[in-house]
Every structure is written in structure tokens, then in C-alpha cells.
Amino acid sequence: MSDAATQIQQAHGDSLWIKAFRKFRHDRVGMWSLGVVMLYAIVALGVIAGWWATDWAAVTGPKWAPASAEYWFGTNIIGQDIFARALYSTRTAFEVGFVVALGSTMLGAGLGAVAGFFSGRWIDEVVIWLMGVLDSVPFILLVAAIAYSLQGSPWAMHVAMIATFWITTARLVRGEVIKLKSLEYVEAAQAIGVSQLLIIFRHILPNTSHILLVQATISFVAAIKSEVILSFLGLGVKDGMSWGLMISESTFEVLAGFFNNFIAASVFMFGLVMAFNMFSDALQDALDPRSVKES
Amino acid sequence: MPNAAQPLLRVRDLTVEFATDQGIVRAVDSVSFDLQAGETLGLVGESGCGKTVTGLSILGLIPSPPGRVVAGSIEFMGRDLTQLGEAELRRIRGSEISMIFQEPMTALNPVFRVGSQMMDVLRLHQGLSRRQAHSAAIEMLGKVGIPLPHKRVDDYPHQLSGGMRQRVMIAMALSCNPKLLVADEPTTALDVTTQAQVLEQILSLQQEFGMAMILVTHDLGVVAETCRQAVIMYCGSIIENAAVDTMFSQPRHPYTAGLLSSIPRVREKKVAELPVIPGMVPDLLHLPPGCRFADRCAKVHDRCRAEPPPLATTENIPGKVACYDPN
Amino acid sequence: MTRTDVSGTARGAQPLLEVRGLKKYFPLRGGWLGQVQKQVKAVDGVSFTIDSGRTLGLVGESGCGKSTLGRAVLYLQPPTAGEVSIDGELLSVSDKSRLQAKRRDMQIVFQDPFASLNPRRTVAQILREPLDVHRRGTPAERRERVEELLNVVGLRANALNRYPHEFSGGQRQRIGIARALALEPKFIVADEPVSALDVSVQSQVLNLIERLQAEQGIAFLFISHDLAVIQHVSDAVAVMYLGRIVEQAPAEALYSQPRHPYTRALLSAIPVPDPQRRSRRIVLQGDLPSPVDPPLGCAFHSRCPLAVERCRVETPQLESVQNEPGHTVACFMADR
Numbered sequence: 001m002s003d004a005a006t007q008i009q010q011a012h013g014d015s016l017w018i019k020a021f022r023k024f025r026h027d028r029v030g031m032w033s034l035g036v037v038m039l040y041a042i043v044a045l046g047v048i049a050g051w052w053a054t055d056w057a058a059v060t061g062p063k064w065a066p067a068s069a070e071y072w073f074g075t076n077i078i079g080q081d082i083f084a085r086a087l088y089s090t091r092t093a094f095e096v097g098f099v100v101a102l103g104s105t106m107l108g109a110g111l112g113a114v115a116g117f118f119s120g121r122w123i124d125e126v127v128i129w130l131m132g133v134l135d136s137v138p139f140i141l142l143v144a145a146i147a148y149s150l151q152g153s154p155w156a157m158h159v160a161m162i163a164t165f166w167i168t169t170a171r172l173v174r175g176e177v178i179k180l181k182s183l184e185y186v187e188a189a190q191a192i193g194v195s196q197l198l199i200i201f202r203h204i205l206p207n208t209s210h211i212l213l214v215q216a217t218i219s220f221v222a223a224i225k226s227e228v229i230l231s232f233l234g235l236g237v238k239d240g241m242s243w244g245l246m247i248s249e250s251t252f253e254v255l256a257g258f259f260n261n262f263i264a265a266s267v268f269m270f271g272l273v274m275a276f277n278m279f280s281d282a283l284q285d286a287l288d289p290r291s292v293k294e295s
Numbered sequence: 296m297p298n299a300a301q302p303l304l305r306v307r308d309l310t311v312e313f314a315t316d317q318g319i320v321r322a323v324d325s326v327s328f329d330l331q332a333g334e335t336l337g338l339v340g341e342s343g344c345g346k347t348v349t350g351l352s353i354l355g356l357i358p359s360p361p362g363r364v365v366a367g368s369i370e371f372m373g374r375d376l377t378q379l380g381e382a383e384l385r386r387i388r389g390s391e392i393s394m395i396f397q398e399p400m401t402a403l404n405p406v407f408r409v410g411s412q413m414m415d416v417l418r419l420h421q422g423l424s425r426r427q428a429h430s431a432a433i434e435m436l437g438k439v440g441i442p443l444p445h446k447r448v449d450d451y452p453h454q455l456s457g458g459m460r461q462r463v464m465i466a467m468a469l470s471c472n473p474k475l476l477v478a479d480e481p482t483t484a485l486d487v488t489t490q491a492q493v494l495e496q497i498l499s500l501q502q503e504f505g506m507a508m509i510l511v512t513h514d515l516g517v518v519a520e521t522c523r524q525a526v527i528m529y530c531g532s533i534i535e536n537a538a539v540d541t542m543f544s545q546p547r548h549p550y551t552a553g554l555l556s557s558i559p560r561v562r563e564k565k566v567a568e569l570p571v572i573p574g575m576v577p578d579l580l581h582l583p584p585g586c587r588f589a590d591r592c593a594k595v596h597d598r599c600r601a602e603p604p605p606l607a608t609t610e611n612i613p614g615k616v617a618c619y620d621p622n
Numbered sequence: 623m624t625r626t627d628v629s630g631t632a633r634g635a636q637p638l639l640e641v642r643g644l645k646k647y648f649p650l651r652g653g654w655l656g657q658v659q660k661q662v663k664a665v666d667g668v669s670f671t672i673d674s675g676r677t678l679g680l681v682g683e684s685g686c687g688k689s690t691l692g693r694a695v696l697y698l699q700p701p702t703a704g705e706v707s708i709d710g711e712l713l714s715v716s717d718k719s720r721l722q723a724k725r726r727d728m729q730i731v732f733q734d735p736f737a738s739l740n741p742r743r744t745v746a747q748i749l750r751e752p753l754d755v756h757r758r759g760t761p762a763e764r765r766e767r768v769e770e771l772l773n774v775v776g777l778r779a780n781a782l783n784r785y786p787h788e789f790s791g792g793q794r795q796r797i798g799i800a801r802a803l804a805l806e807p808k809f810i811v812a813d814e815p816v817s818a819l820d821v822s823v824q825s826q827v828l829n830l831i832e833r834l835q836a837e838q839g840i841a842f843l844f845i846s847h848d849l850a851v852i853q854h855v856s857d858a859v860a861v862m863y864l865g866r867i868v869e870q871a872p873a874e875a876l877y878s879q880p881r882h883p884y885t886r887a888l889l890s891a892i893p894v895p896d897p898q899r900r901s902r903r904i905v906l907q908g909d910l911p912s913p914v915d916p917p918l919g920c921a922f923h924s925r926c927p928l929a930v931e932r933c934r935v936e937t938p939q940l941e942s943v944q945n946e947p948g949h950t951v952a953c954f955m956a957d958r
Binding site: 342540 | 683684790792820821822823824825826828829832847848849850851853854873874877887888889890891892893894895896897898903905906908909910
């Protein structure tokens with residue numbers, strides 16, 4: 001079946017990004033979820049700038065105060081403002097998500113591109129072997145091992161996550177690079193005499209940026225979710241506050257019948273993860289040249 | 296071509312639009328032509344002229360979220376195909392009107408054997424039993440010139456060459472003896488020598504089955520050798536419609552004339568420089584108000600830019616042309 | 623193997639490009655240990671020369687190896703065997719820096735206008751890259767050269783900061799040609815440069831190529847499956863079938879007096895846009911044999927209307943045709 005519609009689109013020569021932007025603008029779900037994510041981002045920025053939630057660690061109130069005008073979610077067992085803590089945790093979430101997304105995407109892109117370009121040769125075999133090995137170790141064990149070996153450094157968690165999340169990105173990039181490297185503009189660069197490393201990083205990798213962007217958003221969300229488990233096990237955030245830590249400290253409280261802490265952390269986290277997931281889906285749809293939106 | 300008999304296919308004012316991010320594109324604009332039973336019509340033009348969309352809309356195969364038939368009628372044996380529902384259309388596809396496509400690899404399902412794909416068509420439209428369908432498939436493969444058909448019937452598409460796959464597609468398309476075959480660039484993806492083989496096959500089968508054919512192509516050479524009627528499209532509308540015999544010797548529209556002279560062909564003497572149609576095809580989103588060829592035409596008048604010329608016949612000269620000052 | 627001079631007239635000067643016994647095989651691995659089991663013989667012993675400023679047209683159908691040959695000549699895919707020399711100097715993979723320097727003299731224009739330009743780079747970046755890699759001139763001089771290149775191929779200066787997707791197929795091909803011209807090469811391999819373009823645009827680009835050759839004296843290896851296009855641009859023509867050249871002649875001789883049965887079939891198969899001239903067509907039977915371990919004897923014998931027993935066991939070599947200088951044919955049955 002001739003892709004008559006795509007042919008017509010192509011004839012009008014718009015770049016992938018402009019087309020994606022236009023498609024995304026019409027995706028209501030996408031736009032709303034982006035709005036929510038932006039809201040969270042502003043909260044996080046405000047925390048960093050010191051506009052709010054600076055008193056998250058202060059013991060100001062009575063133990064287990066119910067939700068009120070002063071304490072929107074009440075207080076926890078020590079008497080700290082739950083809402084302030086939840087706000088502060090937004091900053092932690094963004095920090096973890098951002099660092100891990102950036103790190104794992106860069107690492108995955110680099111290794112994936114090199115493996116794909118030299119596919120079939122030894123360097124590709126090494127990367128694939130590495131991916132296989134890391135994949136077969138259960139995530140928690142790997143993180144625990146890295147956390148232990150880094151002896152309580154606050155970056156142990158980030159490193160552990162990056163060390164596992166890069167694999168999916170690398171696989172996707174490797175596949176795409178294998179496709180791209182046989183395109184004529186790569187041959188043209190070779191005919192000119194451009195070095196192989198430059199070809200990989202200047203010519204091929206930029207053409208995988210749509211994959212990288214989507215993978216980065218997925219890693220962001222995965223990082224936030226993983227942090228919850230890690231903090232729960234005591235392997236996560238050490239100083240500072242996070243939703244994972246809040247949930248972990250709330251287990252005790254829930255047994256005593258006080259749910260506010262648990263609910264606050266869960267709701268906040270659910271909101272961001274859900275919104276980011278939907279944004280990521282919408283982004284993927286927008287970047288897919290073949291998807292057609294019903295108007 | 297005045298003909299007293301009722302045409303097999305009568306297309307009137309067919310208009311198809313596509314919704315794109317940047318607005319509505321009119322891929323086909325008020326296209327009208329007739330096709331007699333057993334006749335071959337060449338639908339010719341360059342990429343983007345609307346010929347493929349026209350071919351697809353005959354069978355109702357325009358992808359429907361972006362595309363839509365907004366006006367016109369396609370009368371096939373008296374029935375307007377644009378008014379039929381999907382179920383009715385499915386009954387017609389494959390049995391009364393068949394289509395073959397440009398890329399034989401993507402048109403055949405790679406995970407099914409060739410024979411079973413053919414049998415699907417036969418059993419669906421003619422209600423044959425498995426055994427009957429199997430032998431009918433072998434017979435059809437032989438008819439399209441595939442050697443050792445009883446062996447080839449169990450092959451997978453990737454085991455056959457491009458030319459053979461295309462022949463399998465033709466066999467599938469003709470297996471239920473349709474009255475009309477729409478062939479969308481059937482030989483463009485094939486080598487010249489294979490193209491010659493496949494075209495010959497199509498023509499002899501057409502004669503044997505008394506089938507009409509619409510051949511969508513950009514290759515004027517193929518049209519000259521196989522078609523009786525030629526319809527030239529440019530930017531979505533028909534600019535010339537004439538008998539092949541007269542059109543090639545006396546092209547009326549400047550675009551047709553330009554096309555014929557600028558196509559590289561094997562000549563007896565080399566020419567120093569190839570004649571050229573200057574300029575580019577206009578953007579379908581920003582069509583000029585008048586004749587769409589005006590910017591590239593050597594004979595352009597003011598009138599041409601104001602109002603697009605209608606497709607009309609002029610006295611004493613057969614054929615139709617959309618031009619205020621045809622040759 | 624007979625070496626044929628492209629120009630047809632005897633020249634004292636050395637040819638610009640000399641190709642001798644070029645082979646390119648691709649190994650197929652299989653079996654338990656992934657050992658090499660068979661070879662795809664894409665190019666199986668090709669020789670020719672091209673003089674400065676002349677064009678050799680290379681014609682053949684898909685699978686004949688012409689594209690592989692083009693890339694092997696440029697050492698983009700180094701040949702399995704054989705020699706290529708430009709200006710008398712042999713190309714070799716062992717001397718990387720010398721090969722890199724030689725790349726200035728030989729460039730390539732591709733078939734697909736959509737895939738041959740990096741969609742993420744502007745026209746200016748695309749055209750500057752060859753100059754940057756080989757460090758030609760000062761940055762200011764490079765900027766000037768890029769503008770000059772655009773002018774030469776008939777594009778306006780406002781194209782510089784635009785991206786490939788903003789241009790039509792024909793314009794993209796011009797950009798590709800401009801890129802090939804950037805380093806002032808002596809030799810260009812044009813791999814089906816107009817096949818993917820609309821017919822009305824083909825003539826524009828062909829005229830451009832012809833003009834460039836006349837103005838700058840560049841030699842071309844023009845690869846195409848389209849005999850009409852080849853006739854228009856070539857001084858001499860070589861016909862390829864399954865990795866070998868089966869006939870080679872000055873352009874006029876090939877079209878008026880083709881000797882090889884494949885050449886004749888090819889010429890007669892072209893649909894002619896003239897309904898009055900329905901000439902007798904030679905329709906070949908059968909399909910192209912596989913280039914994996916091709917059959918013994920003449921590669922064409924399975925489809926040849928003139929084949930005899932000898933053709934099945936012996937491989938014909940290129941031999942000269944009497945009274946026609948520069949015309950060679952590899953066929954036992956061709957009248958010479």
C-alpha cells in the first residue's frame with residue numbers, strides 16, 4: 001500500500017522535530033501531563049531556591065497531628081510537617097531522576113553507538129557480553145554490592161541505577177546505529193575521509209536523538225520508582241528526604257493506624273510518575289513518523 | 296474516444312483530500328475519465344501528481360483518517376463504488392476489480408507460502424475446496440509463466456526473485472477473473488529485462504481474459520507500448536487525455552510536450568544538451584490560483600494565471616486537454 | 623585481460639584511472655564454527671581505464687555488481703584482489719595517510735537524495751566538512767569556497783543555513799554534487815545519480831553534470847541501469863553481468879553495433895516512448911543466477927538465446943572486435 005499520506009507530508013519537507021511538536025500540541029493528554037510535570041518541576045526548583053519547604057526537618061508540631069489548615073497533611077511521629085517533607089522530596093526525586101536519566105542515557109548512547117557501528121567485531125561482542133552479565137544479576141543485589149563497595153557515599157544509589165539502566169538504551173541505540181550506518185551519508189563521510197569516531201558521534205548519534213529522548217524520560221521515571229525500593233531497604237537516600245524514605249518510615253505508623261504520611265508520599269509520587277509516563281507515551285507517539293492522530 | 300457502448304468504469308469529478316498538520320491537501324482534484332471493457336488506460340505523471348491516490352480510491356483503499364473522498368463518483372458497471380460499504384467493497388476486491396502494487400516483497404506476506412496465499416483468494420471468492428484451490432493455484436502460476444509451478448507453489452516469497460514475486464501477485468490478482476485490473480507501477484521496481492518479461496505476461500493475460508486495465512506509471516515508454524488511452528496528471532488534476540497513438544506524435548499540452556522531449560531516451564544521435572522543463576512542481580499546500588503549470592510554461596498568458604483551464608475537447612481534434620493555448 | 627582505453631583515440635598521456643583485475647568477494651559464514659563456506663562474487667575480475675575529463679558509463683541490472691565496483695574503486699570497500707591506480711599511484715590500505723590524501727582526488731555522488739545527506743546538518747556544514755577534514759585554506763577561505771560551490775551547482779546562498787529536508791529531490795542531488803566537488807577531485811564515481819529523481823528533473827541534473835565535466839575536466843565513472851541516460855553522458859560504455867564486464871565499447875559503437883547477446887537484449891527491452899516503433903523485442907527467459915558460486919562457463923549461458931555447449935564449460939574472455947578500436951566483447955558466439 002503506497003503511503004500516500006506520508007508521501008505528501010514528506011514532500012513538504014518538515015523536520016522530525018517540527019512535525020513532532022505539531023502533533024504533540026494536539027495531543028490533549030500529552031499536553032496536560034506535560035503541564036503536571038512542569039508543576040512538579042517548579043516545586044522542585046522552589047525547594048532548591050529556598051522558597052518553600054525549608055523547614056522540612058524541623059520538629060514543629062505535635063506527634064501525629066491530623067490534617068489541618070496549618071499542617072495540610074498533618075505531622076508525622078516526630079512532629080514534622082508531612083506536606084513540607086513531601087514537597088522537599090520532590091526536589092530529591094528530580095535530582096535522582098535527572099542524574100540517572102542523563103548518566104544512563106549518555107552511557108547507553110556511547111556504548112550502544114560504538115557496539116552498533118562495529119557490530120560483528122570484538123568490541124560489539126564485549127558490549128553485548130557486558131549487557132548480558134549485568135542484566136542477569138538481580139537489580140537489588142547489584143545495587144547493594146555497589147552501595148557497599150562505595151561505602152555509604154551519597155552517590156552509590158545513582159551509580160547503581162546508571163549501571164543498570166544504560167542497558168536498554170544501549171540496545172535500542174545499537175539497533176538503530178546498525179540501520180543508520182549503511183545509509184549513504186555515512187558512506188559520504190567515509191569517502192571524504194572523516195575518522196570513524198567522528199562519524200559515530202557527529203553523524204550517526206545525533207540521528208538517534210528521538211530514541212534517546214524517549215529513553216531518558218523512561219529512565220527518569222524508573223529512577224524515581226527504584227529509589228522508593230532502595231530507600232525502603234536503607235540503601236537509598238542517606239541525608240535529605242525522599243518519598244521512599246517517607247514511605248519507609250510510615251510503615252511503622254500505618255501499623256498504628258496513622259496513614260497520612262504514607263498517603264502523602266504515595267499520592268505525590270503517583271502523580272509525578274503517572275504524568276511523566278503519559279508524557280513519555282505522547283512524546284513517543286509524536287516522534288513516530290507513522291502514527292496518525294484522529295482529528 | 297467516442298464509443299456507443301456503456302463504459303466499464305466511469306469516473307466523474309473525483310476529488311480526494313488529505314488532512315495534514317499544515318492543512319488540507321487536495322491530492323486529486325475533479326478527475327474524470329472513462330474506461331471501456333477490455334481497454335488499457337495509462338495513468339501517467341510524476342511523483343505527487345495524484346495518480347496512485349486515484350488508483351487506490353477506485354478500490355476504496357485510501358487510508359481513512361488522513362484521506363477522504365470528498366466529491367465525485369466512481370461508477371463500475373453502473374454502481375457507484377464511493378457509495379458502497381466496506382463489506383460490499385470487499386466482495387468486489389479480488390473478484391471483480393483487482394489490484395497489483397509496486398513492491399512485491401511487501402505485498403506478499405513473508406511468513407506464508409505462496410500457494411496458500413493464492414488459495415486464500417480462491418477459496419474466499421469462489422468457494423473452492425482446498426484441493427480444488429490448490430490445483431487452480433498451480434494452474435495460475437503456470438499461466439503467468441513461472442517454471443515448475445507445482446514446486447514453486449510451496450515456496451515462501453523470499454525464495455523467489457523480484458520478477459517471480461511480481462508474477463505471483465499478478466496470478467493472485469487474476470485468479471478470480473476480474474473485469475478490471477489496477478496496476479500501480481507494477482514494473483518500476485524491476486530490472487529492464489524482467490520488466491519486459493512481466494509486461495508481456497500482463498498483456499497476454501489481459502487479452503486472454505478480456506480484462507480492462509488501468510496502468511499507473513511514470514514511464515511514458517511503458518505507456519506507449521501497452522496502453523491505448525493515456526491520461527496525464529499534474530498536481531492532482533488531469534491535463535491531457537488522449538489516445539496513445541495521437542498523443543505521442545502530437546502532444547497538445549505544453550507539459551506533455553515538455554515531458555516527452557526531456558526524458559532521456561536512446562537516440563540515434565546524441566544531443567548536446569537535454570531539453571528541460573524549467574522550475575519545480577508547485578507545493579500542493581500553496582497552489583497558484585490559475586493553471587498549475589503556469590510558472591513553468593513557455594507559452595503562459597495572463598489568462599492562465601487567473602483561472603485554471605478546464606479539461607475540454609476542441610473541434611476536429613480528438614482527445615481532451617486542459618489548456619487555453621494547446622499546441 | 624584486454625585493457626581498453628575509454629577515449630577511443632590513442633593518447634600518449636597516461637590514463638587518470640587504471641583498474642586491473644578488480645575482485646570483490648563477500649564471505650558467507652555458516653556451519654558450526656562460523657567458517658567461511660561460500661563467497662558472494664560481487665565483482666569477479668574487472669579492468670578498465672578512464673582518461674582525464676572523460677566518462678565511462680557502467681551499465682547493468684540489479685545484482686550485476688556495478689555499485690560494489692564503484693565503491694571498490696574508491697576503496698570505500700577495499701577490493702579483495704586487483705589494483706586501482708590514480709595518476710599512476712597505486713591505492714593501498716596499508717598506507718592510511720596516503721590513502722586519506724588520495725581521497726581528495728576521488729569522490730562519489732549517490733543515488734538516494736534522501737539518504738545521502740545527514741538530516742541533522744545544515745547545507746553549510748555538509749559542504750564545509752570535506753574542507754575541514756583536509757584543512758583546505760583558512761576558515762574564511764572555506765566559507766567562500768562553500769558559497770562558490772552552491773553557485774556552481776545552481777543553488778542560492780540562502781540555502782546555507784537550511785536543512786536537507788527543506789529541499790526537493792533534485793536540489794538535494796545538487797547539494798550532493800557540490801559536496802563531491804568541494805575538494806576539486808579529478809575523478810567522481812556517480813552511482814545512479816538521477817535514478818531516484820522525477821523524469822522532468824533528471825534532465826536538469828544531467829545537464830549540470832555534463833557542464834561540470836566540460837568546465838573542470840573531471841573524469842566520471844557513471845553507473846546506471848538506464849541505457850538512455852548512459853548514452854547521453856558517456857564517452858565509452860561497459861556492460862556488466864554477474865560481476866564481469868561482458869562488452870565494452872565507445873558509446874556510439876555500443877548502441878549502433880552491440881555484439882554481446884545480453885547487450886542486445888538490454889537494448890531491445892527498453893520501452894520506447896513511441897507507439898509507432900514497436901520493434902521486435904528479445905525477451906530473456908529465466909532469472910539472474912546467484913552470484914554465490916556462480917555457474918561454470920559463461921555467466922550468461924542460462925538465459926542466452928545463442929548458447930552452445932562450449933558456453934557451459936568455458937568462460938569467455940574479453941577480446942577485441944575487428945576494425946573497431948576500443949570495442950571488446952566476451953562471447954564465443956558474437957561475430958567479431
